[in-house]
Amino acid sequence: MTVFGYRIPLLVAPLVWAALWEVVGRSGLVFLLPPFSAVLAATGELVASRKFAEAALLTLYIFAVGMAISIAVGVPLGILMGRVRAANQLLGMWVNLFVSAPLTALVPVIMLLFGFGHTTMIVTVVLFAVWIIALDTYAGVRHVSPSLVDMARSFGASRAQLYGKVLIWAALPEILAGIRLGVIRGVKGMIIGQLLISIVGLGELFELYSRNFLMEQFWALTILVFAFALLASEAIGMIERRIEYYAGARS
């Protein structure tokens, strides 16, 4: 980025915004917005607190289980839809519907079905994450070059070999893209689920801070959750870039 002919380093933009936040916070114009330095201090305290550690651990556990289920269901579902026309006709409309539907509306129903425990939160993560994984996997499988499938068949590949040695790998770039988007959506689902249940995990903390106008702690928690979502998707993005060389080489 260049401004008036000067090269501006990348880190400048966040610093500018942090400074702006500090000024607005100190001015006291918006009482919901404490100064950035105070939020930073609260973040430090929060991370060190026992309450946060417990909530974070529970949340991570639920997120991990939810994502594992989403991948274990979404990838085979996408492959099935990509390879079997009838499966796509039968399931495609639901996947496409749920990918774009406002799923938050369904969370209370899940709560009725599964109660206020961990199951509801796990199901919420799956509900948010699984569809985009299935859809991207489907797209990946559809894009596999037909001659690669012919090649495997002509050299005598069994059905299992065709899937395990060719199709999965050929569709891997799209599958990983789907998982990355699934992670982002899964974080969203997890927070929404916990906010609605609001008696355990980070949802309880969010509820506590916002109800008592503890804005410094509230913003600190928000920053931590945002950072987690960003880091998780970035981690998948790193794996994606490692396999990019062959994604680009496909025809």
Next chain:
Amino acid sequence: MFARQAEKPAAMPAPSIVEVRGIRKAYDEVVALEGIDLGFPTGRLTALLGPSGCGKTTLLKIIAGLLEPDAGEVLVQGQTVTGPGPERAFVFQDFALLPWATVLRNVAFGLELRGVARSEREATAEMHIAAVGLAGFEHHYPHQLSGGMRQRVGLARALAVDAEVLLMDEPFSAVDEQTRRKFQEDLLQLLGIARKTVIFVTHSIEEAVYVADQIVLLSPRPGRIFETIRPEIPRSGSPEAVRRDQVYLDTVEEIWQVLKQYVA
């Protein structure tokens, strides 16, 4: 039309390893192939030549067992074909290499699918990689190779499974002219050693006449056999001598006179 048309089958004494009988194939309303009867002599190279839309690739895929004909049958060594088999190996127009696998694994892939032990299949693969002139590239990935080199990998993969019949679908159409000529010469040399039966699809008249012992001309819509030519081109000389040979040049011209009518 020309003298060669009346040539007796006795001129090609080798028995046919692959036979095609009464093949018909239609895609919806469009008839791609109609009434195809053909023999492919053992140890010889047969070119399927014709303009686009004549169904030559369809015919090759039916012989490979990748497509099912609507009528008729394919016999390989007297057995009716119901699907792909180990006695046939395919070389693809777009190479069909695994982009995530090295040259070594790609060449060994046919053997890997058959469950051959790693050390054994890699030794076989290395031999064939050297035979197609790619020694030293074993651990490269396909995207690091030129088009011509990628097709050499495709050829080595087909040779590595040691099939009697090689099916080649326009194998050189995606590489540039210089690479293509060199590749044609190398192919003939390799086949002279390996003694394979080759069925070779091409739309290049020069390529068909240069590499083939028998040329099957197909007409388009519906794809039918227009005629079968067996030019007697002396192969003993250098590639340059062959390309200047009078029989070679005459055959190219004769085929052009036939195919000209299909050029819009």
